[in-house]
Amino acid sequence: MSNVPAGIVHLTDRSPQVTGSEMVAALVPPPQFDHATFDTYRADPQYPSQQAAKDLLLTFSGAGATAPRGGGLFRRREKSAQLKPGVYLDGGFGVGKTHLLAAIYHAVPARRKYFGSFIEYTALVGALGYQQTVALFRGADLLCIDEFELDDPGDTMVMTRLLGELVPGGTKLAATSNTPPNALGEGRFAAQDFLREIHAMAASFQTIRIDGTDYRQRAVDGHAVAWDEERYAEAIGGAPGLASDDAFPDLIRHLASVHPSRYIRLIDGLSLVGLRDVSQLTDQSAALRFVAFVDRAYDAQLPIRATGTPLDEVFSEDMLTGGYRKKYLRAISRLVALTHA
Secondary structure, eight states, X not given: OTTSOOEEEOGGGOOOOOXXXXXXXXXXXXXXXXXXXXXXXXXXXXOHHHHHHXXXXXXXXXXXXXXXXXXXXXXXXXXXXXXXXXXXXXXXXXXXXXXXXXXXXXXXXXXXXXXXXXXXXXXXHHHHOHXXXXXXXXXXXXXXXXXXXXXXHHHHHHHHHHHXXXXXXXXXXXXXXXXXXXXXXXXXOOHHHHHHHTTTTGGGEEEEEEOXXXXXXXXXXXXXXXXXXXXXXXXXXXXXXXXXXXXXXXXXXXXXXXXXXXXXXXTTTEEEEEEEEEOOBOOHHHHHHHXXXXXXXXXXTOOEEEEESOGGGOBOHHHHTSTXXXXXXXXXXXXXXXXXX
């Protein structure tokens, strides 16, 4: 670790540029899922649907699912051929959907395969244009889409149209959607919402339901940690590598000047994110940009240290009861985890 640069930077001084080819190259599982496989997915015996999902996804991935007794190779191929080109993993928060999605990515023996969040794909369309994005993905073997957003009709339509152009060329699809964390079971399973919103592509997806309890329950319970000025300064100064230090209002303004597809570059090389003087957000556009930033920080597993309002209170009650509540609830759970990291 001695070669890791140390010091303090300001995210507001960074204006990263990302080319289309770099954005496509970044469509791989987040670092914490670099080694996610079907073997490392621990199916809970209390919820048989977890093992059933794993078995079906092994077949979908062509990763050597066992043929039925007395069948042989021909029977196994026949079973695989009956699977639809797309699978949708339908389950509550923290049952391992992203782990299984990454396992599919790693198991599919293909050269052209991609893994990204819904926002990464839509950001790519926004940056490159629809036709160029179609051309980039045409002929791909697999697209994995994590946290398919169901609350933006425009983006949903764009993604549905994109997928509709790729499937006839043989592209396999695997998706999850955003389900609300810590919401007392409300909206726990989103299959009907997903199929309704992508109605033009619904027949291409096979729903795989995954029951279970939230393995991150302890991490998402409680509140985000708010630091006092002295401890905050010590944390930033004592970071094991490069740390960022920004006033929260300044970062929020800066995010408006950076395309969301480039947020991953904002945090490039960091070991810790520091935010001073956090206050509750009142503008929905600013709040949604912050959600996208939190997603990238979570993917990179970057600890966050913050002063002011606890980060689990950064979204107003109106936001938490509005149309984007699922996004905000997911961001809150991730902020709680990152402030405890």
